[in-house]
Amino acid sequence: MRFPPLPHSIDRSGRATITLSLPGQPAVKGQTGMGLSFTDAAVKSLEADAIVTSIFADSPLPTIAAELDLATGGQISKLIETKEITGKKGEVTLLLAPPGLKTAVLAVVGLGKPDALDQGTVLRSFSAAAKQLSSKPRAKVALAADPRFSEPFAEAAVTGMLLGSVGSDLYRTKKGRFPFGELVVSGIAPAVATRGEVLANAMNLARHLVNEPPSEIYPESFAAAAVKVAEQSGLAIEVWDQARLEAERCGSLLAVARGSSKPARLVILKYMGGPSGQAPLALVGKGVTFDSGGLSIKPTDGMKTMKCDMAGAATVVATLQAIAALKLPINVIGLCGLVENMLSGDSYKLGDVLTARSGKTIEVLNTDAEGRLVLADVLDVALQHDPARIIDLATLTGACMVALGNDVAGLMTNDQALCDLVRSSADTVGEQVWQLPMFPEYGEQIRSDIADIKNVGDGRWGGAITAAKFLEEFVNGKPWLHIDIAGPSYFDSPKPWLDAGGSGCLVRTLVEVVRRYSSGAV
CATH class of the missing domain: 3.40.630.10 (Zn peptidases)
Structure with a gap:
């Protein structure tokens, strides 16, 4: 630059x-290069290159994850039963071509125990999902947030999604990270999501x-x-x-x-x-x-x-x-x-x-x-x-x-x-x-x-x-x-x-x- x-x-x-x-x-012009949009559509109707949702460890599926599980014929619950998905902090599981959904990838993000949840865990977990998904170009990614999230947790989820998809490969001829073209947010108030975007842009x-x-x-x-x-x-x-x-x-x-x-x-x-x-x-x-x-x-x-x-x-x-x-x-x-702080004949001296x-x-x-x-x-x-x-x-x-x-x-x-x-x-x-x-x-x-x-x-x-x-x-x-x-x-x-x-x-x-x-x- x-x-x-x-x-x-x-x-x-x-x-x-x-x-x-x-x-x-x-x-403020966004630093991420992404667009942020909002939808009230039913989660199973979301059309996107990837959909991201979250679950907790050793807990019943949250509302949104349960809806997605039902739409996919129980894929999430089956993977939990076989312990392929545990819900631990930062765990990201990608379900490819999930049946019943209009997406190529469903990312299930683990948030750990619900009584231990904090903003840092939310941000890092969703950022980990975004990092995985941004390894290839995706025009539209949907964040299907748990509606029970408090405003700070919802804000942190958006910040994480916009943070992890931006890499450090500024001068690589072959990029390793591709910021999403658009992040579609479901289940989060626009004002809250916008605050998350502001923080991500600043970071x-x-x-x-x-x-x-x-x-x-x-x-x-x-x-x-x-x-x-x-x-x-x-x-x-x-x-x-x-x-x-x-x-x-x-x-x-x-x-x-x-x-x-x-x-x-x-x-x-x-x-x-x-x-x-x-x-x-x-x-x-x-x-x-x-x-x-x-x-x-x-x-x-x-x-x-x-x-x-x-x-x-x-x-x-x-x-x-x-x-x-x-x-x-x-x-x-x-x-x-x-x-x-450099060296020359005029450098300051001990x-x-x-x-x-x-x-x-x-x-x-x-x-x-x-x-x-x-x-x-x-x-x-x-x-x-x-x-x-x-x-x-x-x-x-x-x-x-x-x-x-x-x-x-x-x-x-x-x-x-x-x-x-x-x-x-x-x-x-x-x-x-x-x-x-x-x-x-x-x-x-x-x-x-x-x-x-x-x-x-x-x-x-x-x-x-x-x-x-x-x-x-x-x-x-x-x-x-x-x-x-x-x-x-x-x-x-x-x-x-x-x-x-x-x-x-x-x-x-x-x-x-x-x-x-x-x-x-x-």
């Missing part, structure tokens, strides 16, 4: 600024940005992609170029960018859906579009997936797109610091002392601890908008993956109420997060003898927390939460429900946070 150059203007001070502000909230946007190679997504092109999202979503957007960043004294962010031929950018997206004058919620994303480690260079294996080091920024843009499409009654500002935008000085002892240097300045820019609370997302540390593994994001905070809101939201939508401590002793590890702070702690231990303590230095006491998404933001190998590559993690959690936040939950 190639993006056109951004329009810009230069003010009297000589600072170049790129600004776009569009009124209204136009419909697929984040995945797409992460999956693009670093030759295609770099600070300027990422900013151009954000402008396109703003145009489609009715968001206001401002992009700071190199001259503006220098004028704003973003010395910490600019130091990281010095080794690259690609100039840095800072993107500010604004959604003002709440009351005039309401203090916004600020979402801040790390956008290192490629991380070589700088002079503290990574080994080859450590560098292979470093196109994903901008997943925090991708998540912020995708979340703003979803918030705008859902027209949530809240003011939200999204900020993305965009750099490449022993350098940087002056951040806030005026705080930083001793550099590891150029591969660069994300926190980028966020230091972006957090300070966020403060000038006087946000009520700040949430930042970053693929910040391998230490968080050592502590929590590849599937769990780490939470670190100075405000327990905000952390509880995010954790509860993640639990609701079925994403895994875990809080790590922020004891004052960790902050002592980043004290420097020659500057205010240093960019790494003492020794190897507690690296995720000392990185968070570094960030805390730049929030000026505002309620703030740091989410380290180094593990779950990128799948090194495929999951049963999603291809390898960008995962789109935490988009649904953040949307749930904003939903609750706008209703006065915190």
Whole structure:
């Protein structure tokens, strides 16, 4: 994907600024390329290339599955009797050319025990079905949902269907994944299904940005992609170029960018859906579009997936797109610091002392601890908008993956109420997060003898927390939460429900946070 150059203007001070502000909230163009339609037709009358329905383990067939079972002469029940179908979580069984139905394939999705059902199980199970079905082109796929599904479960089912059918094969000449031409939804209210589509589009946007190679997504092109999202979503957007960043004294962010031929950018997206004058919620994303480690260079294996080091920024843009499409009654500002961390004769060096935008000085002892240097300045820019609370997302540390593994994001905070809101939201939508401590002793590890702070702690231990303590230095006491998404933001190998590559993690959690936040939950 190639993006056109951004329009810009230069003010009297000589600072170049790129600004776009569009009124209204136009419909967001889908990222999936699919059409979504609805039907009230009897399930046995549905005409589609495939029909997808669900069952539970060790339970009677739900209404829709029972109707399909009857239409096929009891095929589903026979397979359950022989234990070919168990209904366990994520199990997908394809019945080919089922008699009595106007479809070539009937996909039966297992959801596990009904009393243990949650949104995450629903999403992943239906996504697994979509992944299997999308291995070949299908013009029309029907989702025959259980009418007993609650709205959140129905929403998650649609999201899963639109998520799993989109792959990571952006540059393969022979495609392995074929998004459905049309998804026909039965048994789900259109408003609920549309919300599921919005979330899928946002997650697929984040995945797409992460999956693009670093030759295609770099600070300027990422900013151009954000402008396109703003145009489609009715968001206001401002992009700071190199001259503006220098004028704003973003010395910490600019130091990281010095080794690259690609100039840095800072993107500010604004959604003002709440009351005039309401203090916004600020979402801040790390956008290192490629991380070589700088002079503290990574080994080859450590560098292979470093196109994903901008997943925090991708998540912020995708979340703003979803918030705008859902027209949530809240003011939200999204900020993305965009750099490449490369090597050259001008690369920042170990022993350098940087002056951040806030005026705080930083001793550099590891150029591969660069994300926190980028966020230091972006957090300070966020403060000038006087946000009520700040949430930042970053693929910040391998230490968080050592502590929590590849599937769990780490939470670190100075405000327990905000952390509880995010954790509860993640639990609701079925994403895994875990809080790590922020004891004052960790902050002592980043004290420097020659500057205010240093960019790494003492020794190897507690690296995720000392990185968070570094960030805390730049929030000026505002309620703030740091989410380290180094593990779950990128799948090194495929999951049963999603291809390898960008995962789109935490988009649904953040949307749930904003939903609750706008209703006065915190």
